[in-house]
Every structure is written in structure tokens, then in C-alpha cells.
Amino acid sequence: MxxxxxxxxxxxxxxxxxxxxxxxxxxxxxVIEGAVIAMIAGGNVLLEGVPGVGKxxxxxSLGRVFDLxxxxxxxxxxxxxxxVTGTNIIVKDDDGNSSFQxxxxxxxxxxxxxxxxxxxxxxxxxxxxxxxxxxxxxxxGVSRKLEEPFFVLATQNPVEQDGTxxxxxxxxxxxxxxxxxxxxxxxxxxxxxxxxxxxxxxxADAACNGEQLLEMRKTANAIEVxxxxxRYAMMLCSATHPDSECASETxxxxxxxxxxxxxxxxxxxxxxxxALMNGRFNVSYNDINELAFPxxxxxxxxxxxxxxxxxxxDDIVGMIVNEMIDRTGISAEKIKIASEAVKEAEAxxxxxxxxxxx
Amino acid sequence: xxxxxxxxxHYSRLRLEAWLLSILWGLVPGLGCGALTALVxxxxxxxxLLLSLIATAAVTLIATPVYYAARFRPDAVKNxxxxxxxxxxxxxxxxxxxxxxxxxxxxxxxxxxxxQLEKIKPSSMKMRITRSLTLHLLITAIVYALLLTLTILxxxxxxxxxxxxIENAVEEAQEVYVSVTYEVEDGGYIEGEADQxxxxxxxxxxxxxVAEEGxxxxxxxxxxxxxxxxxxxxxxxxxxxxxxxxxxEDGDGDDGxxxxxxxxxxxxxxxxxxxxxxQESDSPSSAGGKYEEANQxxxxxxxxxxxxxxxxxxxRQRLEAEGDTLTEEERAIIEAYLGIV
Numbered sequence: 001m002x003x004x005x006x007x008x009x010x011x012x013x014x015x016x017x018x019x020x021x022x023x024x025x026x027x028x029x030x031v032i033e034g035a036v037i038a039m040i041a042g043g044n045v046l047l048e049g050v051p052g053v054g055k056x057x058x059x060x061s062l063g064r065v066f067d068l069x070x071x072x073x074x075x076x077x078x079x080x081x082x083x084v085t086g087t088n089i090i091v092k093d094d095d096g097n098s099s100f101q102x103x104x105x106x107x108x109x110x111x112x113x114x115x116x117x118x119x120x121x122x123x124x125x126x127x128x129x130x131x132x133x134x135x136x137x138x139x140x141g142v143s144r145k146l147e148e149p150f151f152v153l154a155t156q157n158p159v160e161q162d163g164t165x166x167x168x169x170x171x172x173x174x175x176x177x178x179x180x181x182x183x184x185x186x187x188x189x190x191x192x193x194x195x196x197x198x199x200x201x202x203x204a205d206a207a208c209n210g211e212q213l214l215e216m217r218k219t220a221n222a223i224e225v226x227x228x229x230x231r232y233a234m235m236l237c238s239a240t241h242p243d244s245e246c247a248s249e250t251x252x253x254x255x256x257x258x259x260x261x262x263x264x265x266x267x268x269x270x271x272x273x274x275a276l277m278n279g280r281f282n283v284s285y286n287d288i289n290e291l292a293f294p295x296x297x298x299x300x301x302x303x304x305x306x307x308x309x310x311x312x313x314d315d316i317v318g319m320i321v322n323e324m325i326d327r328t329g330i331s332a333e334k335i336k337i338a339s340e341a342v343k344e345a346e347a348x349x350x351x352x353x354x355x356x357x358x
Numbered sequence: 359x360x361x362x363x364x365x366x367x368h369y370s371r372l373r374l375e376a377w378l379l380s381i382l383w384g385l386v387p388g389l390g391c392g393a394l395t396a397l398v399x400x401x402x403x404x405x406x407l408l409l410s411l412i413a414t415a416a417v418t419l420i421a422t423p424v425y426y427a428a429r430f431r432p433d434a435v436k437n438x439x440x441x442x443x444x445x446x447x448x449x450x451x452x453x454x455x456x457x458x459x460x461x462x463x464x465x466x467x468x469x470x471x472x473x474q475l476e477k478i479k480p481s482s483m484k485m486r487i488t489r490s491l492t493l494h495l496l497i498t499a500i501v502y503a504l505l506l507t508l509t510i511l512x513x514x515x516x517x518x519x520x521x522x523x524i525e526n527a528v529e530e531a532q533e534v535y536v537s538v539t540y541e542v543e544d545g546g547y548i549e550g551e552a553d554q555x556x557x558x559x560x561x562x563x564x565x566x567x568v569a570e571e572g573x574x575x576x577x578x579x580x581x582x583x584x585x586x587x588x589x590x591x592x593x594x595x596x597x598x599x600x601x602x603x604x605x606x607e608d609g610d611g612d613d614g615x616x617x618x619x620x621x622x623x624x625x626x627x628x629x630x631x632x633x634x635x636x637q638e639s640d641s642p643s644s645a646g647g648k649y650e651e652a653n654q655x656x657x658x659x660x661x662x663x664x665x666x667x668x669x670x671x672x673x674r675q676r677l678e679a680e681g682d683t684l685t686e687e688e689r690a691i692i693e694a695y696l697g698i699v
Contacts, residue, residue, distance in 0.1 A: 003462055222463045226452040228439070281467035282452035331443035 002222040007276070009212070010219045014277050016207035017065055024061040024204045025054055026195065027188035034179045034294050035062060035153070037277070040216050041269040043176020044132050044152040046117070046167075046298065053181045054192075055155040059113045060202060062153065066213055067206035071109035075120035077163060081127035085137045102139060107131050110147060110210060114154035118164040125171055128152060132174040149213050169257075169301070176266045178298035180314075223272040225283045230268065232328060233288045237264045239320050240300055250319040254311055257301035266295045285332035289321050296320075309348075315339040368475075368483065372437055375485050376430035381418070382491055383425045388418030389498035396505035400512050401520040410506055444478050446471070534558040537595045540565050540587075545573030545602030556592060564588035567600030576601045 014036075021032050031047070035058065038045045047055045056072075063070030073084060086105030090098050106112070107128070117125060131137050135146045154175070156167075172178075184192060208216070225233075239248040241258030251258060271287040278287075297313040306316065318335040319342065325332050392414030399409060438450035449471035456464045511517045518526075538554040550565030566586040569575045575585045579599040587598070673688070684692070 001462075004466070007462070007466065222461065224452060224456045224459065224464060224467065226448055226455050228451050229448055280447060280449070281463055281470050282447070282449055284447035284449075286447065 002219050006215060006219040010216050010276055011279065013208045013212060013216060020065045020204040020207045021058070021061050024064075024202045025058050026191045027184045028054060028058065028181065031058065031179050031181050033277075034177050035059075037270050037273045037291075038177045038294075039066065039149070039151055040213065040220060040273045041176065041266075042149065042151075042217055043266055043270065044154070044174060046172070046175040046178045047153065047155045047181050048158050048178060049155070049181030050159055050183070051157055053183055055181050056113065056115060057202070058181075059111070059153045059155070061204050063111045063113075064202060064204045065207045066111065066149075067209045068110035068149070068213075070111045070113065071106035072113040072115060073106050074115050075117050075124070077119060077121060079120045079124045081124050082139075084124060084127045085131075085139055088140050100140075102142070102144070104144075105137075107137060108144075108146065110149055110151070112150075112152045114152055116156060117154040118156040118167055120165065122165050122168060125165065125167060129171060129174065132171075149210050149217075172298045173260050173262050175298060176270065177294035179294050180297075217273075220273040220276050221269070223276055223281060223283065225268060225272070229283050229285060229288065232285055232324070232330060233267050233271070234264050235328070236288060236292055236321065236324050237261075237267065237296070239324055240296060248320045248323045250316055250323055254303050254306035254316050255300050256303045259296050259299035263295055263299050267291055270295065285325075285330050289325075289332050289335065292321055293317050309344070311342055312339060315342045318342075368437070368441060368478070369432065371481075371483055372432045372440065375483070376426060376432055377422075378485060379430045379487075379491070380422045380426035382487070382495060383429070384418045384420075384422035386491075386494045386498050387421045388414045388416075389495075389502040391417040393498065393502040393505045396502065396509045397520070400505065400509040407506065407510055410502075410509065414502070440483070441475065441478065444482055446474050446478070449474055536592050538562040538589060538592055539595075539597045540567070541597060541599045542567060543599060543601055545570055545604060546575060546600055548600065559591050559593055562589040562592055567602075569602050573602040573604050576603050 017036055018032065021036070025032060035045050035047070039062065047058070049055050060070070060072075073079070082105065084105050084107050086103050086108065088100040089103045091101045092098050112128075112131075114128065117128075131146060131150070132152050135148065135150045136143045137146060138144070152175075156164075235246050237259050238244045238246050239258075240251050240255055240263075241247055242252045242255050244258065267288060268283070270291045271283040274287045274291060275281070275283045293314055296317050300313055300316065302311075302313065302316070315337055318337040318339075321335045322337070325334055392410045395413040396410045434454050435451065438454045442448050442450050449467070453468050453471040456467065508517065508520070512519045517523075534557070535555050536558050538556060540548045540550075540552045542548055546567055546569045548565050549568050551563050552565065554562050556562055564586060565588075567575050567578070568585070577583045577600075578587065579601060582598075585600070589596070589598075669692070673684070673692075677683075
């Protein structure tokens with residue numbers, strides 16, 4: 001049962017967590033907020049960004065701040081599933097009898113940093129599937145439960161695609177968020193360089209432990225979601241499907257495969273945490289709209305038309321959100337879509353319409 | 359927790375807005391009914407101002423409470439949604455939905471929602487007049503004003519009534535057609551449109567009655583002697599029949615018509631046809647008879663040189679055989695043809 005003390009603690013701990021992480025990571029506020037929301041909500045996070053923007057450092061800081069055991073797995077093409085999950089090895093006892101004994105792999109930890117996850121073969125990538133979803137690992141027919149809380153924080157580089165294996169849809173769907181780590185701004189860059197000139201060491205202290213984290217999750221889950229807001233969130237997920245009853249025009253044009261029901265679950269769980277973080281005891285439309293980007297961007301398969309017109313998944317999510325705001329007439333703020341590709345596509349559409357060649 | 363208590367400050371304003379919207383929407387059928395009344399009165403040429411205004415007011419009065427009850431009456435969830443739009447981030451919708459929840463979280467949520475609601479001034483709620491309402495009102499008001507003006511002007515005798523206008527318009531719009539038919543008896547055909555359908559009072563297209571070989575045009579049934587005709591200002595359905603008759607084989611063609619149209623000599627005609635086979639019927643000069651070299655129309659008159667020669671020969675033979683003298687009638691014929699020649 002959640003009490004006022006839990007809510008008070010949630011607020012205090014959130015403040016501490018952000019304070020400590022910002023000691024190690026300069027800028028990247030949205031990335032940090034997204035990662036913390038996902039961790040409190042119990043989801044896995046895929047961080048995508050070019051090398052050197054602080055992905056690994058952020059994950060390490062999260063491990064330190066949450067005071068949880070941390071394992072790092074550097075994914076390479078020759079990494080085998082057993083290297084991740086662990087395997088049975090033959091051991092001899094004092095009497096000289098041989099027997100199999102399970103040697104746990106690095107996945108038996110609370111926070112897993114799957115660095116450059118797309119460099120491993122699909123076989124190894126899929127070794128994470130069960131752990132990510134059910135928080136169990138099965139080796140040689142024996143299932144072992146992973147210790148809670150359990151998170152996989154994976155990183156991948158979007159530019160170096162040679163020798164990589166794109167994550168299959170099934171695995172992508174198991175990431176609650178896909179967070180894009182952008183290059184730091186000029187001021188942030190100056191601050192990063194100034195700080196690292198003094199020391200490269202991570203200085204963040206623990207702000208909460210695993211037990212407290214689970215308590216925070218329980219507190220956030222207690223938040224009630226109004227039916228209107230819940231329906232809007234589900235409509236948003238459903239609108240990503242080109243053939244659903246509430247399919248958006250954008251999805252019909254640019255999306256081949258929409259988000260799964262896991263997206264709806266992730267959206268509501270994360271929105272509850274976000275609302276409580278902002279000192280609210282209810283979920284708003286704006287919470288849903290803001291979280292739609294990290295929740296939906298990796299769950300849609302785009303059409304050839306979208307790829308040809310260079311329209312990104314974020315552009316599509318933005319367009320779908322705006323379409324749903326218009327359709328439902330809710331009071332949420334519209335998303336600004338700054339992509340040049342979208343503007344060009346819209347201009348092209350107008351031109352086609354004007355000349356009747358649509 | 360009393361819902362009304364939560365929205366106390368805002369309820370009266372929301373109710374007022376609901377009534378105003380109901381009145382405005384009620385005006386739409388009211389004005390429509392007023393316009394209909396005005397239209398009826400315009401046709402009956404009665405002074406419709408008062409009656410039309412009464413109809414408008416009556417329907418509006420009936421429609422307003424119906425709209426209020428069915429559509430705009432303040433409802434807790436609707437009000438909550440409305441107030442949430444003022445930046446309350448769905449606090450009130452959640453509060454209303456979970457008002458019976460006694461959990462700590464629900465209680466805190468209610469307290470938070472009420473605290474936020476306190477910050478909202480009722481005056482910050484602007485009445486929402488939708489585009490649809492504006493459009494409906496505008497259209498009905500314009501139609502109503504137009505028809506009411508027409509009714510008043512009609513009742514004053516400045517403009518005609520609706521029934522008169524429509525009758526005139528219908529008459530003007532009606533296009534009456536008449537048929538003009540040109541028929542022939544045996545021995546000829548009509549060159550041109552034989553069956554014509556033309557507007558009442560307009561001219562028919564010209565036609566020519568052309569005789570076939572061995573026939574000659576006599577006249578039209580209505581007495582017109584020229585084979586060509588162009589009837590003007592036709593006001594009724596008419597049928598004109600062209601009359602032809604065969605050319606006499608024995609050349610004894612001194613019948614009644616010989617005074618102005620002597621009969622052709624068939625023998626001579628045959629000769630003429632043999633010498634000019636291409637000009638038999640295509641020649642523009644063939645109107646009213648068969649084309650022959652000797653029977654050409656010159657300056658509107660028929661030149662029957664061959665016929666004249668034939669008659670002269672017949673006359674000479676008769677005078678030689680019988681030693682008779684010319685009768686007055688014969689002399690007149692000869693003089694007439696000589697005059698033509």
C-alpha cells in the first residue's frame with residue numbers, strides 16, 4: 001500500500017538521482033530523464049548515438065547512482081550466447097567425481113550494459129530475449145531467475161553499419177525506450193572538456209539502492225490514469241498501424257508495421273513515472289505525447305516511401321501525434337516537426353494534389 | 359466529496375455559457391422557421407413581418423431548452439474536460455473519475471487538482487463559439503432577412519408576389535415549338551428539311567419542291583405557285599403539300615394552266631435530256647421542273663423557247679389546214695409569250 005511517505009521519498013530520491021548523474025554526465029538532460037524513467041518503470045533502454053557522446057559513461061553512472069551490481073558485455077561478432085548467459089562446466093569434487101555446475105554469465109547482474117549490441121550475431125542477441133522480458137535465464141533446460149531489479153541498457157552506433165546485425169523486431173520490442181543520444185551543445189562541450197581535464201574518474205555517489213528503486217516503481221504504479229487519457233494513449237499506439245480502425249493518414253503512407261501492445265504498456269508505465277516526477281498525481285496528454293517518441297520510434301517498420309523521402313521515425317511519430325490531437329480535439333500541445341524531409345514531402349504532396357496526380 | 363463543491367466557482371459561468379450556446383443553436387431552427395413563414399407569406403401577399411417574428415421566437419423558445427437538456431447542460435465530466443483545457447493537465451478529469459477512490463494517491467490527486475483549480479479564474483474561460491455554429495447562424499439569418507424583406511416589399515406592392523414571379527418565370531422559361539411539314543404527292547420530292555420543329559414565331563428553313571422526271575410542279579396546296587418557299591413567323595403546326603402532275607404525252611397541253619405555265623414538250627425534253635444527261639437533276643435551275651436547255655429560268659421568269667416554237671408550229675399547221683383565224687384567247691397566249699421572250 002502506497003502511503004504519503006513513499007510519495008515523499010519518490011520525490012526526494014528522484015532529485016538525488018538526477019543530481020548525482022549530472023555530476024558525471026554533462027547535458028543530455030532528456031537522455032538522462034528517459035533512462036531514469038525507464039529504469040523506475042522497469043524497462044530496458046536502447047541508447048543510440050555516435051561514438052564518444054557519453055552513452056557508456058551514462059550507463060556506468062546509472063549503475064553507480066542506483067548502487068546496483070553492474071555488468072558490461074562488449075558485443076562482438078564472435079560473442080557466443082553462453083558468453084552472455086553462462087554455461088555448465090564439469091567440476092570434480094573432493095572424491096574425484098565429475099559433475100556439471102552452472103557458471104553464471106555476466107547477465108546475472110542487476111544492470112547490464114550491452115555495449116554495441118548490434119555487433120553480435122542474432123543468435124547471441126537473442127540470448128538476451130528471455131532475460132529482458134521474463135527476467136529469467138534458461139540454460140540446459142534449467143531456468144534461473146534473475147535478481148530484481150534487472151535492466152538491460154544497450155548501446156548501438158547508427159553510422160557504422162558494416163559488420164553489424166540489426167536487432168530483430170522481437171528484440172527491439174523488448175526495449176521500453178529507444179533514446180537518441182545527440183552530440184552535446186557548444187557550452188556542454190566546453191564543460192565536458194573542462195571537467196575531464198581535471199579527472200576522468202566517475203564521481204557520482206549512490207542515490208538509492210535496488211530496494212528503494214523497486215519501492216519507487218510501486219509508488220509510480222499506484223497513480224491512476226483517467227479513461228480519457230488511457231484511451232488516447234491506446235489510440236496513439238493503434239494509430240501507428242496502417243490497417244487498424246484508428247489508423248492515421250501518416251501511418252497509412254509511411255508505416256508498414258506498427259507498434260505492438262507492449263508499446264501501450266510501456267507508454268502508460270512510463271507516463272506514470274513521468275507524472276510523479278513532475279509532482280503530479282495523474283497522467284496528462286502531454287506526458288503521453290512526449291513519451292511517444294522514445295516508446296514508438298523503434299517499434300515501427302517504415303515503408304519504402306518513408307525511406308525514399310528520408311522521413312525519420314521521429315518525424316512520423318510527431319505527425320501521428322499531431323494528427324491524433326486534431327482528431328480527438330484534446331488540449332495537448334502540438335509537436336513541432338522541424339525535419340526538412342517532412343516539409344519537402346508536404347510540399348510535394350500539395351504540388352501533386354494541385355496538379356491532380358495524387 | 360461533492361462534485362458541485364469542486365466546481366462551485368465555475369459552475370455558474372459554465373451554466374451561463376451552456377444557456378447562451380443553447381439560445382444561439384436554438385436560433386438556427388427559429389430563424390429557419392421564420393424564413394419558411396416569410397416564404398409562405400410572400401406567396402400569399404400578406405404582411406408577414408409580425409407573423410414571421412412570432413414564428414421565429416416561438417421555435418427558438420422551444421428549441422433552446424431542448425438544446426440545453428440534450429447537448430449543453432453542464433455535466434461533471436464535460437466540465438472537467440473543459441476546465442482541464444485551461445492548463446490543468448487532466449487533473450480534473452482524473453479527479454472526477456476517481457472521486458470514490460479512497461487511496462492515498464487518489465486523495466493526493468484530488469487535493470492537487472483542487473489546489474490547481476483554485477488558481478483558475480472563472481473569467482479565463484472564454485465562450486467557445488464554434489465555426490459550425492457561426493456558419494449555421496449566418497446562413498439562416500441571411501435567408502431569413504432576405505425572405506422577410508421580400509415579404510414586406512411584396513405586401514407593400516413594391517414587388518410582385520412569389521406566385522406571380524414564378525408564373526412569369528415559368529411562362530418565360532417555357533419554349534413552345536411548332537412543326538412545319540412539307541409533303542409531296544406523286545411526282546416530286548422536297549429539297550431541304552421536310553419535317554421541321556421550330557420555336558413558336560420563328561422562321562422555317564427554306565425548301566424547294568422538285569419535280570421528278572416526267573412531272574412538273576403545279577403549286578403548293580395553300581395556293582403558292584413558286585416551288586421554293588421559306589415560311590416566316592410560324593405560329594402553329596402546319597403541313598404544306600406540293601402538287602405535281604405528269605407532263606402530257608401528246609403535247610396537247612392547252613389546259614387551264616397554259617396561260618402562265620405552258621406544258622413541256624416531252625419529245626423535246628427527251629432530246630434535251632439525251633444531249634445533257636449530267637444536268638438532269640443536279641442543276642440549280644431545275645427547281646419547279648425538269649432541267650432542259652430550253653427551259654431555263656431567266657431573271658425569275660421561265661423561258662420556254664421550245665414550247666413557244668412548238669405552239670407556233672401547231673398553230674401554223676392548223677391555220678394552213680383549216681384556213682381558220684386565231685381566237686382571242688390564242689392571240690392573248692401568243693402575245694404573252696412573245697412579250698416574255
